[in-house]
Amino acid sequence: MKCTVRTRNKKNIFDIPPIASLRSDFDVQREKDKAKVRILETWPDGSLRLVMVNGKVLSIVVRKKNNGFPDSVEINGTRYGVDVSKIDSSHYGGAEKPAKQASGNINAVLPGQISSLKVKPGQAVKKGQLLGILEAMKMENEILAPCDGTVKTVKAEQGQTVMRGDLILEIA
DSSP: OEEEEEOSSOEEEEEOOOGGGOOSEEEEEESSOEEEEEEEEEOTTSOEEEEEETTEEEEEEEEEOTTSOEEEEEETTEEEEEEEEEOOOGGGTOOOOOOOOSOEEEEOSSSEEEEEEOOOTTOEEOTTOEEEEEEETTEEEEEEOSSSEEEEEEOOOTTOEEOTTOEEEEEO
16 A cells, blocks of 8 residues: 655655555555564554554554545654555455465464464355454454465464464465
C-alpha cells in the first residue's frame, strides 16, 4: 500500500507491506531510504498503538474517516494528515489481487496461546478463511489463510503457547 503523509513543509511517501502479510517486524520503504519497524502494542480494534522505528519508540493514534480510511495519524502527540493514494489491502476493502502464491506457511505474528484451530490436515481452504485464533495480550487475533489451498500440516494444537515466528500450519 502506498501512503502519503503531508507535513507543513514536505510530503513523505511510504510503501507499506500489505496488511495480510504485516508482521510485528517489517521494513517501510520511503522515497530514498528504508526504516525498520517493530509493532510493540495495538489498540483493541487492531490499529497501532506503540511502534519502534529504527530503535525509537513512538506512540501512535490513527484517526479514521467514516469509511474506515485513515484521516490523520498522531505520532507522539503531533497530528499529521494522511492521503492514501493506492489501496490494495483487504483491510481497507481494496481490490483483490490474483493469488500468485500456491502455498503458504502461517507463523505466529506475536507470542501467545492458540485458543482454537478450525482446520485439519487435508482440508481445503480459501484465501481469507478463518483458520484459528491466537490469544495474545488479552486480545484474540484471527489466523487467516493467506491463499487458496489445502492444509498440509498443523504444527500447533489448541492450548499450545507459541512464540513470534513459530510455525502454526502449512498450506500447499
